[in-house]
Every structure is written in C-alpha cells, then in structure tokens.
Amino acid sequence: xxxxxxxxxxxxxxxxxxxxxxxxxxxxxxxxxxxxxxxxxxxxxxxxxxxxxxxxxxxxxxxxxxxxxxxxxxxxxxxxxxxxxxxxxxxxxxxxxxxxxxxxxxxxxxxxxxxxxxxxxxxx
Numbered sequence: 001x002x003x004x005x006x007x008x009x010x011x012x013x014x015x016x017x018x019x020x021x022x023x024x025x026x027x028x029x030x031x032x033x034x035x036x037x038x039x040x041x042x043x044x045x046x047x048x049x050x051x052x053x054x055x056x057x058x059x060x061x062x063x064x065x066x067x068x069x070x071x072x073x074x075x076x077x078x079x080x081x082x083x084x085x086x087x088x089x090x091x092x093x094x095x096x097x098x099x100x101x102x103x104x105x106x107x108x109x110x111x112x113x114x115x116x117x118x119x120x121x122x123x124x
Contacts, residue, residue: 004050006059008043009066021063 008021021043025032031046051059057074061067 003047004056006043006045006048006056007065008045008060008063009037009069010040010043010064011066013040013064017064024063 006025008025010017010021013021018041021041022032022034025043025045028049029045029047033044033046035042035044053074057070060070
C-alpha cells in the first residue's frame with residue numbers, strides 16, 4: 001500500500017477550524033508540518049493512508065481547504081498537484097511545531113450569554 005502526502009490551505013480560519021484540521025490529520029498520521037501564512041495556515045501531512053483521487057478531494061473539502069486549489073487539482077491534469085510554498089517572494093513561512101500548537105493559549109469566541117428577562121406581569 002502506497003502512502004501519500006495531503007496538503008490543506010486554510011485561509012482566514014478560526015482557532016477552532018485550525019485545531020479541527022490539525023487533530024483530524026493527526027488521526028491518520030504523526031508527520032504533520034504546519035506553516036503560518038499571511039492569510040492563514042498551510043498543512044502538509046505525510047505518510048497518509050492511500051485514498052482514491054475522489055476521496056482525497058472530498059477529504060480536503062471537508063477540512064476546509066482552499067476551494068480554488070482543490071478545483072485546480074481536480075480539473076487541471078498535467079500540472080503538479082497539492083502545491084504549497086514554504087518560501088514566497090523571499091520570505092520564509094513560519095513553521096509551527098505540534099508541541100507549540102497544542103500548548104498555545106487558545107481562546108473560545110463564544111457569544112456572550114444573554115441575561116434572562118424577568119416578566120413583571122407574571123400570572124401565577
């Protein structure tokens with residue numbers, strides 16, 4: 001069985017989306033690289049179990065991969081697939097280590113709880 005690489009490009013993710021992608025990939029492999037970009041994050045997971053092309057595209061969509069990247073990989077055959085850059089315009093992307101990812105101080109952005117209204121004209 002051949003193992004493959006899976007890439008995910010998350011643009012403007014919430015902290016929950018970031019952690020969801022990281023831990024979902026972690027279910028399948030322990031070799032994950034994450035890079036911070038200007039718009040979000042790039043994930044590269046190695047030694048991923050073999051998937052059909054259709055399953056791979058669906059898996060990437062479920063994780064929230066950039067829809068344009070998935071479309072190009074799906075429709076434009078003959079070009080390199082799953083291309084993510086670790087260096088762009090002379091800048092090297094910041095690499096995140098999984099120990100740091102888990103240790104980061106994540107905060108939930110849940111809406112404030114509404115106060116209960118008291119009904120003054122309450123009939124008992």
